[in-house]
Amino acid sequence: MQKQEKQVQDMIPEEILQRWETRGVSRRDFMKFCSVMTATLALPITMMSKIAEAIEGDNRPPVIWMEFLGCTGDSEAFLRANQPTATEIILDYLSIDYHETIMAAAGHQAEAAKRQTMEKYKGKYIAIVEGSIPTAEGGIHCTIGGNSALNIAREVCGNAAATIAVGSCASFGGIPAAAPNPTGAISVSKAVPGATVMNLPGCPLNATNLTAAIVHFLTFGKLPATDSLGRPKFAYGKRIHDNCERRSHFDAGQYSEGFGDAGHRQGWCLYKLGCKGPETFHNCPTVRYNEGTSWPVQAGHGCIGCSEPQFWDTMTPFYERLPNVPGFGIEATADKIGLGIAAATTVAFGAHGVASALRKGDDMESDQVKKED
Amino acid sequence: MAKKIVVDPITRIEGHLRIEAQIEGGHIQNAWSSSTAFRGIETILKGRDPRDAHHFTQRFCGVCTTVHSMASIRAVEDALKIQIPDNARLIRNIIMGIQNVQDHVIHFYHLHALDWVDIVSALSADPKKTAQLAQSVSDWPLSSVKYFKGIQDRIKAFVGTGRLGPFSNAYWGHSAYKLPAEANLMAVAHYLEALEWQKDVIKIHAILGSKNPHPQTFLVGGMAIPMDPDSQNALNADKLALIGKLLKKARKFVENVYIPDLLAVASFYKDWAAIGGGVGNYLSYGDFPMDNSGGTDNLYFQRGVIMGKDIANVLEMDERKITESVTSSWYSYSDGDDKGKHPYDGETTPNYTGPQPPYEFLDTDGKYSWVKSPRYMDQPMEVGPLARVLVAYASGNKDAQAIVGHVLKTLGVGAEALFSTLGRTAARGIDCLMLAQKTELWLKQLTDNMGRGILEVHNAEKWDPSTWPKEAQGFGYHEAPRGALGHWIRIENGAIKNYQAVVPSTWNAGPRDASGQMGPYESALVGTPIANEEQPLEILRTIHSFDPCLACAVHLYDGRGNEIIKVRAL
Numbered sequence: 001m002q003k004q005e006k007q008v009q010d011m012i013p014e015e016i017l018q019r020w021e022t023r024g025v026s027r028r029d030f031m032k033f034c035s036v037m038t039a040t041l042a043l044p045i046t047m048m049s050k051i052a053e054a055i056e057g058d059n060r061p062p063v064i065w066m067e068f069l070g071c072t073g074d075s076e077a078f079l080r081a082n083q084p085t086a087t088e089i090i091l092d093y094l095s096i097d098y099h100e101t102i103m104a105a106a107g108h109q110a111e112a113a114k115r116q117t118m119e120k121y122k123g124k125y126i127a128i129v130e131g132s133i134p135t136a137e138g139g140i141h142c143t144i145g146g147n148s149a150l151n152i153a154r155e156v157c158g159n160a161a162a163t164i165a166v167g168s169c170a171s172f173g174g175i176p177a178a179a180p181n182p183t184g185a186i187s188v189s190k191a192v193p194g195a196t197v198m199n200l201p202g203c204p205l206n207a208t209n210l211t212a213a214i215v216h217f218l219t220f221g222k223l224p225a226t227d228s229l230g231r232p233k234f235a236y237g238k239r240i241h242d243n244c245e246r247r248s249h250f251d252a253g254q255y256s257e258g259f260g261d262a263g264h265r266q267g268w269c270l271y272k273l274g275c276k277g278p279e280t281f282h283n284c285p286t287v288r289y290n291e292g293t294s295w296p297v298q299a300g301h302g303c304i305g306c307s308e309p310q311f312w313d314t315m316t317p318f319y320e321r322l323p324n325v326p327g328f329g330i331e332a333t334a335d336k337i338g339l340g341i342a343a344a345t346t347v348a349f350g351a352h353g354v355a356s357a358l359r360k361g362d363d364m365e366s367d368q369v370k371k372e373d
Numbered sequence: 374m375a376k377k378i379v380v381d382p383i384t385r386i387e388g389h390l391r392i393e394a395q396i397e398g399g400h401i402q403n404a405w406s407s408s409t410a411f412r413g414i415e416t417i418l419k420g421r422d423p424r425d426a427h428h429f430t431q432r433f434c435g436v437c438t439t440v441h442s443m444a445s446i447r448a449v450e451d452a453l454k455i456q457i458p459d460n461a462r463l464i465r466n467i468i469m470g471i472q473n474v475q476d477h478v479i480h481f482y483h484l485h486a487l488d489w490v491d492i493v494s495a496l497s498a499d500p501k502k503t504a505q506l507a508q509s510v511s512d513w514p515l516s517s518v519k520y521f522k523g524i525q526d527r528i529k530a531f532v533g534t535g536r537l538g539p540f541s542n543a544y545w546g547h548s549a550y551k552l553p554a555e556a557n558l559m560a561v562a563h564y565l566e567a568l569e570w571q572k573d574v575i576k577i578h579a580i581l582g583s584k585n586p587h588p589q590t591f592l593v594g595g596m597a598i599p600m601d602p603d604s605q606n607a608l609n610a611d612k613l614a615l616i617g618k619l620l621k622k623a624r625k626f627v628e629n630v631y632i633p634d635l636l637a638v639a640s641f642y643k644d645w646a647a648i649g650g651g652v653g654n655y656l657s658y659g660d661f662p663m664d665n666s667g668g669t670d671n672l673y674f675q676r677g678v679i680m681g682k683d684i685a686n687v688l689e690m691d692e693r694k695i696t697e698s699v700t701s702s703w704y705s706y707s708d709g710d711d712k713g714k715h716p717y718d719g720e721t722t723p724n725y726t727g728p729q730p731p732y733e734f735l736d737t738d739g740k741y742s743w744v745k746s747p748r749y750m751d752q753p754m755e756v757g758p759l760a761r762v763l764v765a766y767a768s769g770n771k772d773a774q775a776i777v778g779h780v781l782k783t784l785g786v787g788a789e790a791l792f793s794t795l796g797r798t799a800a801r802g803i804d805c806l807m808l809a810q811k812t813e814l815w816l817k818q819l820t821d822n823m824g825r826g827i828l829e830v831h832n833a834e835k836w837d838p839s840t841w842p843k844e845a846q847g848f849g850y851h852e853a854p855r856g857a858l859g860h861w862i863r864i865e866n867g868a869i870k871n872y873q874a875v876v877p878s879t880w881n882a883g884p885r886d887a888s889g890q891m892g893p894y895e896s897a898l899v900g901t902p903i904a905n906e907e908q909p910l911e912i913l914r915t916i917h918s919f920d921p922c923l924a925c926a927v928h929l930y931d932g933r934g935n936e937i938i939k940v941r942a943l
Contacts, residue, residue, distance in 0.1 A: 203432065
């Protein structure tokens with residue numbers, strides 16, 4: 001361990017470590033932060049000094065964090081951040097000039113703080129959006145300071161260097177946009193088509209991914225590479241199923257059949273209890289939540305697919321193996337694609353399930369299966 | 374001349390709240406509370422699997438992130454007459470307990486403290502005197518001169534950048550701030566400490582339920598976290614020990630930091646024990662079942678109603694006496710807006726009559742909020758820690774009586790001081806301490822069960838919808854951090870026919886009813902002194918004392934057989 005630490009230390013210039021120490025951040029914590037970031041972003045270790053330099057000095061990027069039709073769950077997730085912690089982010093890494101949940105000022109003083117940042121740092125600040133944006137009836141379903149969420153989003157995101165949509169509501173519409181979408185809620189990228197938007201879906205988002213994305217931005221001056229849904233590949237490039245700690249039980253045909261049964265207690269695969277891991281792209285199994293303490297499958301509950309578009313419609317009922325969408329689905333294209341993937345996976349799974357079931361001598365569930373794979 | 378001012382957004386709360394207030398002679402004469410956002414999650418729930426409902430309702434709020442799951446599964450269990458295993462009761466109590474404790478600490482330090490604490494003043498504090506002050510109120514090991522000097526240096530360096538981030542443009546130096554510099558520095562240090570503490574202790578939710586916010590572990594009929602002392606994939610002795618360690622950490626902080634700080638700060642603001650009283654009626658559903666009978670007779674916090682501050686008479690709570698009116702809310706009822714409806718018979722027809730954005734003022738003579746006006750026996754009711762503590766205290770709860778007595782004695786005030794802004798803030802601390810000291814008992818009982826080989830966490834008898842009656846309805850109660858929370862569900866043919874929630878901030882933030890009675894926020898604001906109309910710090914004090922949670926408060930209640938509102942083509 002000491003040797004590794006020495007290696008890490010060699011990569012970060014001494015004067016940077018010293019300056020962080022005077023700010024109350026120990027060199028050990030700072031080095032740990034740099035190595036966690038390098039790992040999360042899947043960068044070579046040689047990039048560590050660049051990361052250290054990028055977040056050096058008081059060039060803290062100004063941030064305007066807005067919440068629209070949300071539940072503050074993504075803000076709360078941010079407060080649980082660990083590398084760095086929320087305290088360090090607030091005091092040392094970013095200048096969070098507007099965030100309604102934590103800011104001291106209220107009313108027009110709060111509005112003025114936002115306006116100041118927008119004017120002084122036009123085109124340079126980062127906009128963070130939590131919650132979706134209602135568009136029905138002129139945006140009356142969400143107003144702040146008498147102005148509609150839609151107007152505010154267009155102005156703030158439209159003048160930002162980049163916008164990060166945190167959580168599934170801002171990324172894809174989320175729960176307000178679930179059928180029948182009573183408020184005409186849409187995602188940030190739809191509400192502000194011209195803006196540079198990166199999506200960090202999840203309900204809530206994983207704070208580690210937010211921190212990593214910000215560090216990437218600071219280090220390289222641009223947002224990380226994204227998939228066709230605007231999600232950074234470093235966090236959403238792989239299926240949960242492929243990285244799942246219970247994958248070996250799936251491969252062995254060992255399924256939990258009920259909550260609390262012998263298989264469930266021994267950590268067997270949760271597919272039969274409704275797990276949507278095979279259809280969900282997210283790094284939960286590797287990053288986990290609350291400083292790596294756990295994630296849904298580890299704690300015995302199947303994945304509900306919360307980082308996928310329209311998951312409230314395409315992944316429900318959550319405790320059924322087959323996604324069931326009839327009667328729902330406003331956005332036909334997204335739904336069709338989602339449904340296509342889901343149906344294909346289910347057929348493959350049914351077959352696999354039977355193959356393993358036959359090996360174990362269990363009853364076959366014929367309605368699931370066409371043929372053995 | 375009366376002047377109307379607007380505070381929008383009210384910050385350091387959950388959700389979107391707007392206050393309009395009329396000020397004359399340095400006091401608030403009249404006030405209007407408005408929620409300016411609406412999502413319609415109950416409408417989205419219609420037709421879905423009742424077993425899924427808790428995932429949806431959990432997203433009412435990411436702050437009190439467990440409470441709507443709790444109320445939801447209880448509503449379904451009440452409808453289907455499901456008895457949960459004892460382990461599920463205990464796991465739920467632990468999850469609810471630490472939710473309340475963590476939420477209250479976050480509220481005190483991160484949402485409420487800056488109404489009383491001047492950060493800028495902390496820069497001129499003497500660290501030595503600060504350490505003396507801190508050591509005089511508690512034996513918390515961190516309270517050294519070096520520690521406070523370090524915090525002060527860090528804040529100085531931060532302020533020195535000239536970029537104050539979330540602390541910019543605030544009310545520093547306002548004449549209503551009364552704390553000496555040393556008390557300010559002590560509070561700022563603990564603001565930062567609490568920020569670290571909260572993320573640690575809430576790992577209990579991750580251990581029992583995968584993550585926080587939005588733990589994924591609740592089930593109709595029990596919980597999804599398996600228990601098995603002989604497995605590394607289940608709740609085992611190791612994980613129980615870790616929970617125990619975190620519960621102790623939570624309790625120590627509440628006992629040695631939060632409560633001493635609360636009392637120290639409150640002692641400088643005793644004038645606020647006569648401000649912000651409000652409606653004077655209190656309702657608590659009671660919670661934290663002490664046995665697994667499924668009844669409500671043996672709850673740690675008792676159930677009851679207090680009318681007109683009369684704590685000598687705790688009335689029985691009957692949910693059938695709850696109604697909601699939409700006289701001042703942006704909805705309309707089929708038989709007229711002025712008659713209240715019980716949640717089972719609720720109706721939805723959104724009827725937005727407010728101004729088109731951008732606007733300057735709402736039309737407060739007409740409808741002016743997305744929150745409805747719940748009433749109990751036609752009376753507005755305050756809910757929350759104050760209501761919970763008052764009902765427990767007046768019902769003979771020994772823990773409540775001891776802690777309330779200690780707080781009143783320390784501050785040198787009588788019980789009438791509780792009916793105020795300061796009383797509300799103090800009651801939150803009392804509530805927090807009671808739960809911080811109780812939750813370890815439930816962990817012990819859970820450990821005992823495991824030791825005896827009792828491992829059941831879920832009752833699956835009625836998991837399959839084919840076992841359900843064709844029609845069923847149920848009421849799910851919960852005492853959330855912010856107070857009395859009720860969910861009402863109707864199930865028909867295995868699907869949700871109707872779903873409604875009346876949540877704490879609906880009770881507290883609601884607008885005027887048909888007879889013109891103000892809601893608790895509005896009523897509490899009347900009479901509040903305002904030193905500087907441009908800097909309405911005093912409004913924040915009283916509103917924050919309720920701990921508003923507006924995303925929770927706004928719902929769309931849909932009546933039986935009503936058309937779901939039409940979705941507009943975009």
